[in-house]
Amino acid sequence: MGDISIRLATIADAEAILEIYNHEVVHTVATFDLVARSLDEQRQWLAARSGAFAAIVATSDNVVMGFGSLSPYKERPAYRTSVEDSVYVHTSHQGRGIGKLLVAELLNVARVSGFHAVFARITASSTASRGLHSSCGFHLVGIEQEVGRKFNRWLDVALMQIVLAD
Numbered sequence: 001m002g003d004i005s006i007r008l009a010t011i012a013d014a015e016a017i018l019e020i021y022n023h024e025v026v027h028t029v030a031t032f033d034l035v036a037r038s039l040d041e042q043r044q045w046l047a048a049r050s051g052a053f054a055a056i057v058a059t060s061d062n063v064v065m066g067f068g069s070l071s072p073y074k075e076r077p078a079y080r081t082s083v084e085d086s087v088y089v090h091t092s093h094q095g096r097g098i099g100k101l102l103v104a105e106l107l108n109v110a111r112v113s114g115f116h117a118v119f120a121r122i123t124a125s126s127t128a129s130r131g132l133h134s135s136c137g138f139h140l141v142g143i144e145q146e147v148g149r150k151f152n153r154w155l156d157v158a159l160m161q162i163v164l165a166d
Helices: 011-027 039-047 098-112 127-135
Strands: 005-008 055-060 063-072 082-089 117-123 139-150 153-163
Touching: 005 098, 011 039, 011 055, 011 063, 011 082, 055 098, 063 098, 082 098, 098 117, 098 127, 117 127, 127 139, 127 153
Parallel strands: 082 117
Antiparallel strands: 005 055, 055 063, 063 082, 117 153, 139 153
């Protein structure tokens, strides 16, 4: 594969994003979704992403290797300056720094968009994702105990945060 580039995701990326995401839904606890998305649902998810909440993809030779997005952290107005990130990398491309490129770009988007804090909610047992976020400046701020249930087991969530410089 050639150089890796980061760009805004388009509707044309829906199938590649769907493949990456549904693998995580079906086989891992990286997402707490329990049912795989349809292609139409993935297209709707992408269509709803714009501005600071747009989805991005990491590509090489026109192959989508991973994706990420920012989402509102909470509904209430006082939380408007905080966002939550989501990052997923195709299993065959993990360990190549793609996640770090995606997180770095999401942090850049958050800064440019005027956000103050970015949160990551990560399955507590995911040392790779926690390490990725830590390497990008996130700090552990707490563990939510047994807040999710998947594959017939209780799951804890690590809450990580980075405060962006003004």
